[in-house]
Amino acid sequence: MSERFGDGSRLSVHVPFGLVLLGVLIGLLLIALGHWRRGSVLLGVALLVAAAMRGMVPQERAGLLAIRSRAVDVLLYSGFGLVIIAVAMTIKGGLLG
Numbered sequence: 001m002s003e004r005f006g007d008g009s010r011l012s013v014h015v016p017f018g019l020v021l022l023g024v025l026i027g028l029l030l031i032a033l034g035h036w037r038r039g040s041v042l043l044g045v046a047l048l049v050a051a052a053m054r055g056m057v058p059q060e061r062a063g064l065l066a067i068r069s070r071a072v073d074v075l076l077y078s079g080f081g082l083v084i085i086a087v088a089m090t091i092k093g094g095l096l097g
Contacts, residue, residue: 016053017064020046040088047081 023046030039054065054073067073 013061013063016050016057016062020050020053020065023049037088037091041085044081044083044085044088047077047084051077051081 023042027039027042027046030036030042032039050065051074054062054070054077057065059066059070065073068076
């Protein structure tokens with residue numbers, strides 16, 4: 001069993017990215033259904049999860065979350081996530097309000 005799901009397993013390498021992708025897909029579905037604020041916040045949360053996983057998961061198991069160096073990835077994922085959440089929570093009125 002350790003051969004299948006060990007450090008070199010293809011499945012275990014893509015699990016962190018898969019979890020983030022699941023959050024993004026649910027967020028996009030919420031946006032498409034008209035719940036744009038909830039969906040946007042979920043997109044931001046998915047990016048914060050990506051930042052946390054990128055910071056905690058070893059380099060060889062980060063898979064598609066590893067784009068740049070660990071510090072740059074964590075900084076950009078968390079920064080974009082916080083900005084998306086802040087914008088979604090502060091928009092008032094207009095077409096979306």
